[in-house]
Amino acid sequence: MIEKLGMYLQYPFVRYALIVGILIALCSSLLGVTLVLKRFSLIGDGLSHVAFGAMTIAAVLNLTSQMLVILPVTVISAVFLLRSGRNAKIRGDAAVAMISVGSLAFGYLIMNIFSTSSNLSGDVCSTLFGSTSILTLTERDVAICTVLSIAVVVTFILFYNKIFAVTFDEDFSRAAGTHTDRYQLLISIVVAVIIVLAMNLVGSLLISALIIFPALSAMRLFHSFRQVTVCSAVLSVFCAALGILISILAGTPVGSTIVAVDTAAFIICCAAGLILGGIRK
């Protein structure tokens, strides 16, 4: 089996997939804790559907660099969705549901009307579940992904304390003179970037899993924000690497294999949390 793996690893596209997979898993796990706690678990879902809608438009317009359309549209939606948590006529979950379903339908409609491809359902399926795109990455894709991932990680580390404070108690932060609006904006932008990146890996539908599973698993085991964040990052990277390797060996779809591994990790963490809790008491 190791021989087989070694053979596969000689192909550059397999190495690219592994690098990009690990980077995306790392980024997506970082803000997971914040999003879960802020009751925005489904924002990944909503935004990825927006990205899907934007992607169909870019495809129809036949743009060479789809990123130029997808990223701005997703960022704007993220800013709108995360802002609406406060003082809004349409509250958080309803707004997420509305945008998510709306852009999914819109995207499919556009694909249907303007598609030139003969295998429409195959196209939709691969966009939604990201079944092949990670194995067709070019060197340029890997470079973009690496740069964006590093930017996300550095931003997160620099603003770690502020992100914690704003997530835990926004009113207190504002009273203490922190510009919470700016940090909310920052969080929205980072989330949007992560989602656009993650679309390559697991496709629109499974992004939520990549964001929330590591955070939820880590929250079973640890009790401080720092421990939870570190644990979810480590867990996420481990699960992604394992998922990609399994999918290469077994020939299963990459995205859903990663999510399956994440789910298994969550169940193990739940059990471990229960046992540890029992011991502590």
Place this chain on the structure above:
Amino acid sequence: MALLTIQDLSIGYDAHTVLQDLNFSVHTGDYLCIVGENGSGKSTLMKTLLRLQKPVSGRILTGDGLKETEIGYLPQQTIVQKDFPASVREIVLSGCQGRCGMRPFYNREEKALALQNMERMGIATLKNRCYRELSGGQQQRVLLARALCATRKLLLLDEPVSGLDPKVTAEMYSLISELNRDGITIIMISHDLSAALRYASHILHIGPTVFYGTKEAYLESEPGEIFTRDSYATTEPQRAKHKGGKRK
């Protein structure tokens, strides 16, 4: 010069005014209790004082070298906090965020301040414990220690004892009085009129008639008389009923 001077302040939401023409000033060392019925605008006033929302009109002036961001705030707990994985130390330290400004990490001085305030609140032994596993009283102490990291002068407390049992409530009140004796000015919203009358030096009663003055003056004023009579009138019969129930 007073610590806080409120001039012709009108407060409310979305241009809907809740309360008009407030005028009062808070001096260093005061213990001000804000009382009034539900919906009279207590929380709105608190949020306006903290600059979380804009006043409809009027001004809030700070004096005695108090910076706008040097106000410690003890908010009511939110749902998010109930299952937040955070250690006591992390939360108390986040009280220093105003001192940090744009600096990304806390320095040694701020970490020492956090520890000192945890000791002051008697929660230093809990510093690595998870916030959500603490009792209600302990959680309030954590949030109070955090507020103390943000200020040395002025604390704003929003119903600090709601949901606490009588023993912990009494402890909380004596803790707050102790801080007040140490020279920290207190502004507190309270439903609990008897405690307000026992601990506060000044009372601000808001409602259809507004009263501001010392506790002694409040007891003799019209709103004070009505409010105290009413709140005793509503609690007395319940007590009587309760006793009656026991006798059977």
